[in-house]
Structures are given as C-alpha cells and as structure tokens.
Amino acid sequence: NAGVTQTPKFQVLKTGQSMTLQCAQDMNHNSMYWYRQDPGMGLRLIYYSASEGTTDKGEVPNGYNVSRLNKREFSLRLESAAPSQTSVYFCASRPPSPMNTEAFFGQGTRLTVV
Amino acid sequence: GDSVTQMEGPVTLSEEAFLTINCTYTATGYPSLFWYVQYPGEGLQLLLKATKADDKGSNKGFEATYRKETTSFHLEKGSVQVSDSAVYFCALSFNQAGTALIFGKGTTLSVSS
Numbered sequence: 019n020a021g022v023t024q025t026p027k028f029q030v031l032k033t034g035q036s037m038t039l040q041c042a043q044d045m046n047h048n049s050m051y052w053y054r055q056d057p058g059m060g061l062r063l064i065y066y067s068a069s070e071g072t073t074d075k076g077e078v079p080n081g082y083n084v085s086r087l088n089k090r091e092f093s094l095r096l097e098s099a100a101p102s103q104t105s106v107y108f109c110a111s112r113p114p115s116p117m118n119t120e121a122f123f124g125q126g127t128r129l130t131v132v
Numbered sequence: 133g134d135s136v137t138q139m140e141g142p143v144t145l146s147e148e149a150f151l152t153i154n155c156t157y158t159a160t161g162y163p164s165l166f167w168y169v170q171y172p173g174e175g176l177q178l179l180l181k182a183t184k185a186d187d188k189g190s191n192k193g194f195e196a197t198y199r200k201e202t203t204s205f206h207l208e209k210g211s212v213q214v215s216d217s218a219v220y221f222c223a224l225s226f227n228q229a230g231t232a233l234i235f236g237k238g239t240t241l242s243v244s245s
Contacts, residue, residue, distance in 0.1 A: 022175075049230045060221065060237035061176075068230020076232065108175060114229060120166055121225075121233050123175040 020044050024109050024124035031099045031131045039094040039127050041109030048114040050092035051121065052076075052084065054105040061108065067092055099131045134159045138222050138236035145212055145243050153207040153239045155196075155222035163224040165189075165198055165205040166233065170219040179207075179220070183227075212243045 025040045043050065048069045053061040053076075063076030067086040081103060083095045092111075096103060106128050110121040139154040157165065167179040167189070180189030185200035194209045205222060222236040 051232050053235075058237060061235040063232050063234075066230060066232050072230075074230075110176075110233075120168075120178040120181055123168075123177070125175045 022109055022111055022122050022124035024107075024127050026127060027125065028128050029130070031096075031129065033100060033131060035099050036095065036097050037099065038096075039107055039109075039129075040091070041093065041124060042091045043109075043111040043122070044090065045111060045113070045122065046089070047111035047122070048089070049112045050086065051110045051112075052082075052092070052094045053108045053110065054078065055108060055126075056105050064094065064107075099129075101131045103129065104131045105129060134163070134224065134234050136222050136224055136234055136236035138220075138239050140237075141240040143239060143241045145241070147214055147243055147245050148211045149243075151207070151209040151212045151216075151241065153220055153222075153241070155205045155207065155236060157203050157205065157222075157224050159203075159224055159226075161226060162200070163226050165196070166223040166225070167194070167196055167205070167207050168221040168223060168235075170221065170238075172218070176221065212241070214243050214245050217241055217243045 022043045051066040052064040065084040067073045070089045109124045112121045135158045164183045166181045168176040169179045180191045182189040182198035188197045196207045219238045221238045223233040225233045
C-alpha cells in the first residue's frame, strides 16, 4: 500500500534549468495538491486539481505549471528554475467529498536551485 | 480569507512535561480542523482531527477540542516523550470537492531527556 509517491526525493538544479516533479497516488482519490514548505512559512499551496482534467492555482503559482495526467498522477513542472524555488515540495491527495477526511502526503522532494 | 495562526516556536520541554500548542483560525463557515505532525526528514502525517464544534480529536496521547466560540483547536499532551520531537501543523479545510487544506506556519517541539 504505497499511498502517495513522489519522485525524485532530492534534486539539485542550476538556475534556468527545467524539471518535472512526479506524484502518483494509488488510493483512487479525486483531489490532488502541490505544496511547498519553507522555513517559517508553513505549507503554501502551489496548484491543485479537484478532479481529473481540472487544475487551479493556489497561493503561490508563479513559476510553476501542473498536469493532471490521469486520476493517479499529478506532476509539477519548473520551466526555468530560480533560487527562490529552493524548497521542499509535497504532493497530497484527498478522497472525494462528502467524506471530508484528511489529506495524505508524500515524503517530499527536496529541491535546491543554485 | 481563511487562515490558521499557531503559536511560534520552538517549544523546548523536558520529558514528561505538559504540552500545549495554541491554534486559532479564521474562516467563513464551519471548517474541519486537523493537526499534522512532521518528523525530521519525513512527510506530514495526520495526528488527529475534528469535524464539528465540541468534537475532541485524540491520538497517541495528544488531544484537541474544536471550540467554535473561541475559534480554537489547541493541541495538548499530558506527558511528552523525546520521540514527540517534531514539527506540528494546525490546518483547516471545508467539505467541498477539491478544497485544499490551509496550514499554519508550524511549531517545532524539542523534548529533552
């Protein structure tokens, strides 16, 4: 029972490089989310997908794009990485309303942009 | 907009001390409330939750009561252990499809023996 799986776990990029963070869940959840975690800032929502085929911006979407490839997978792309995007990125998923249960989180991707 | 405010850390305690981490929220409506815990180098795990006023969530000796009148969801534990050292996040969410959880900034707890 894998839950939410993120790849890679660690990554170092040079400024201007691009990369895609992968996320997959095996719990048949409708909703998926990308957060970033920075010291003193808590978790801030980057993008979310309420269901397959839909995506919406969160609090800090600039510099990112997302793709909801299918119900299982939700990827986050950095087109031109900047040092300000150095962070820990978490993917999460939730079952559909009205269950209103908690979100389930992946182990995170630790990204450093130099 | 909706938001969560937690007491700032770090909180440093000796083993077996009493723990309180304050959490208050601002929301239009009646959200569900959560406490998550993050151990070093790991992702977030749900610690406990409450979905309506006066509900008490509990797990692993931790408790929190949903207080609508004070818009609070304070986390408590009667006797902390070294293994409780972690970052604790308070969060809220509404029961609508796709709604994201809104997190506080987190409180770091360090317990020494």
